[in-house]
Amino acid sequence: MHNFNDEELDEVINSDEVFPKLSHLGYPLFDANGNLEITEEENLEMLSLVEKKFIEILDILRISRNDPNSANTPKRIAKMYVNELFAGRFSAPPKTTIFPNRKKVDELIISKGITVMSLCSHHWQPITGECIIGYIPGDYVIGLSKFNRIVDWFSRRGQIQEELGEQIADYLMDLLKPRALAVVIKAKHYCIIARGVNEVEDKALMITSVMRGLMMDDVTLRHEFLKLIEN
Numbered sequence: 001m002h003n004f005n006d007e008e009l010d011e012v013i014n015s016d017e018v019f020p021k022l023s024h025l026g027y028p029l030f031d032a033n034g035n036l037e038i039t040e041e042e043n044l045e046m047l048s049l050v051e052k053k054f055i056e057i058l059d060i061l062r063i064s065r066n067d068p069n070s071a072n073t074p075k076r077i078a079k080m081y082v083n084e085l086f087a088g089r090f091s092a093p094p095k096t097t098i099f100p101n102r103k104k105v106d107e108l109i110i111s112k113g114i115t116v117m118s119l120c121s122h123h124w125q126p127i128t129g130e131c132i133i134g135y136i137p138g139d140y141v142i143g144l145s146k147f148n149r150i151v152d153w154f155s156r157r158g159q160i161q162e163e164l165g166e167q168i169a170d171y172l173m174d175l176l177k178p179r180a181l182a183v184v185i186k187a188k189h190y191c192i193i194a195r196g197v198n199e200v201e202d203k204a205l206m207i208t209s210v211m212r213g214l215m216m217d218d219v220t221l222r223h224e225f226l227k228l229i230e231n
């Protein structure tokens with residue numbers, strides 16, 4: 001196997017010969033934070049194949065499956081990745097009902113404490129934290145619980161946090177067409193806690209924000225939003 005240096009990788013990064021567009025089974029390959037709904041049959045096939053590969057990984061790591069704690073680990077890992085941590089890659093978007101803004105609400109609506117459970121696409125380590133969404137409605141409003149479902153759908157993929165916020169904001173802009181929108185994510189990254197620099201957990205916090213519409217253009221509004229969420 002050839003080990004590419006950085007310059008060689010730059011030359012071949014878009015090469016089909018090195019990075020194919022189809023899997024060995026003929027399925028399309030797509031970005032870790034992308035989405036392509038699969039059938040139940042494809043799900044079962046994926047679970048079986050991932051389990052077999054993790055059996056190989058245990059073998060390479062010299063972990064005996066005679067150890068009762070490791071006997072069913074490959075099956076558990078397969079279910080965790082396919083049906084939990086990467087579920088947003090393979091499932092349809094959550095059903096989301098929007099309602100007419102009958103009272104012409106034109107003030108900030110903020111939802112805090114939305115759980116983020118994602119996976120770093122670089123090292124496959126957890127990204128855990130909170131998402132805060134604020135918006136001023138246009139013609140539509142949305143039930144607050146729907147924000148949780150949308151954030152979870154986008155989170156359950158391989159990610160970098162910067163793109164996760166952008167994906168959520170794009171989706172909400174298309175869905176609600178709000179006058180103003182803000183998506184703030186505060187999360188811990190275990191790729192710098194469990195490995196690498198081994199940062200202390202309480203200090204390993206990344207904060208990203210995405211502002212759209214009036215939230216970007218109106219400095220007073222943006223300051224009001226940031227003041228309301230700071231605690």
